[in-house]
Amino acid sequence: MSDLLERLRGRGWRMTAQRRVVAEVLDGEHVHLTADEVHARAVAKLPEISRATVYNTLGELVSLGEVLEVATDKRAKRYDPNAHRPHQHLVCGQCGAIRDVHPKGNPLADLPDAERFGFTISDVEVTYRGLCPTCAGA
Amino acid sequence: MSDLLERLRGRGWRMTAQRRVVAEVLDGEHVHLTADEVHARAVAKLPEISRATVYNTLGELVSLGEVLEVATDKRAKRYDPNAHRPHQHLVCGQCGAIRDVHPKGNPLADLPDAERFGFTISDVEVTYRGLCPTCAGA
DNA sequence: GCTTGACTTAGACATTGTCCATTGTAGGAT
DNA sequence: ATCCTACAATGGACAATGTCTAAGTCAAGC
Structure with missing residues (x-):
């Protein structure tokens, strides 16, 4: 996890409280949260974080290849932090x-x-x- | 296709112009339309058909096992009439x-x-x- | 400790899908 | 052929998810 933050910082990612919180929420094995769930958990740690920021940050993490989007159910996209081990x-x-x-x-x-x-x-x-x-x- | 209509009638499906049109739109190989696309094509054949009816009919066809829902992109569900040959x-x-x-x-x-x-x-x-x-x- | 451009925010908007009360009609009964 | 009635269609409100924008805020380099 902290290695993730390091990696991102190394790529010129500006580190903010919001981004840190989103990254923390996505830590772990078998984690597949929807954007809304990520937002809910992020708000618990940082009440003023906005939905738009969560969506933006998730999108950036996906672009950077640090997080995968999965569409296992047909409702909302889910985000899988286990991007470096194919599965x-x-x-x-x-x-x-x-x-x-x-x-x-x-x-x-x-x-x-x-x-x-x-x-x-x-x-x-x-x-x-x-x-x-x-x-x-x- | 007409066999589809026959099969459905045999199962007690009430045949209406709307349902016939939706079934017609879904005919063919490699057909994977979104609900909206189905609606657009259905409207071309039957201008007064409503969105709700298209959604209802698609849902019924899926329940009856005559059409598959596929989630290949993360936006809208797509409907695949090729339900009887696994693929x-x-x-x-x-x-x-x-x-x-x-x-x-x-x-x-x-x-x-x-x-x-x-x-x-x-x-x-x-x-x-x-x-x-x-x-x-x- | 400034400055600046990238980041965040709130909320409007867009898209996709669902629900419901009302109106219409397919298909059997007469 | 006509009537009845349960099932289907309608349209419009609502819900869930995601996107965009204008204005304010702040991390990081100087």
Whole structure:
């Protein structure tokens, strides 16, 4: 986390209380917050932070490649700070819980040339959907 | 398409001009329209159709399993009438073009038990991202 | 400790989607 | 063929999420 702040400062990022708070909120494993959730938690630490700043900062972190946008549910974008270790997502369709997962194999190899329509493919996203133990047990 | 209307009628779906128009708009291969685009095309055929009806009808078609919701971009949901042949999507990050693709292999097998967190997995979505020939050529 | 340009703010606006009360109508009953 | 009635459509308000702008504020270099 502090390494994140260091990295950003090194890239000429101006350090402000707001940006620090947003970065702190996004710390951790299996963290996938919506912009609104980030804002709520940021407000708890810094009451006067505005929605626009949270959106701006999240957008900047995404551009800098420090945070990933994920669209696991169809409502709001979620922000995943685990951007430096490639991974996929496992989502509970009931409660929305999300876990980072690391499948073996390379899905790209599974797509025949004939199915590529001449595209230059740069990335593959995989989302596993199902029920978490709690929701399945009910 | 008319088989779709037949199937729906058989399930007790009341047939109205609006529903017919929405179903017609969704006909074809590699069709992935947003709700708004569906509405725009439906209006062209039936000027008095309302937004709410389009949303309702799309929701019903999804519930009935005749149409899939896909979230390839983070803006609006898209509707894919190709619900009866399992497939994945290939998306151009520049222009947003979407193609249906059929990868070999089973991505589910690539997820080790240790990475399943006790989830019951029922579905896997794969999205290939890149550039289409037109956008890559530019 | 100034200065300055980048950052933040509040709130208006935009887009996408949902809800509800009212009006209309498909399709079976007569 | 006409009537009934439950189901469907309408339009407009509302909600959720995200974007933009003008004006004020402040971090960081001098």
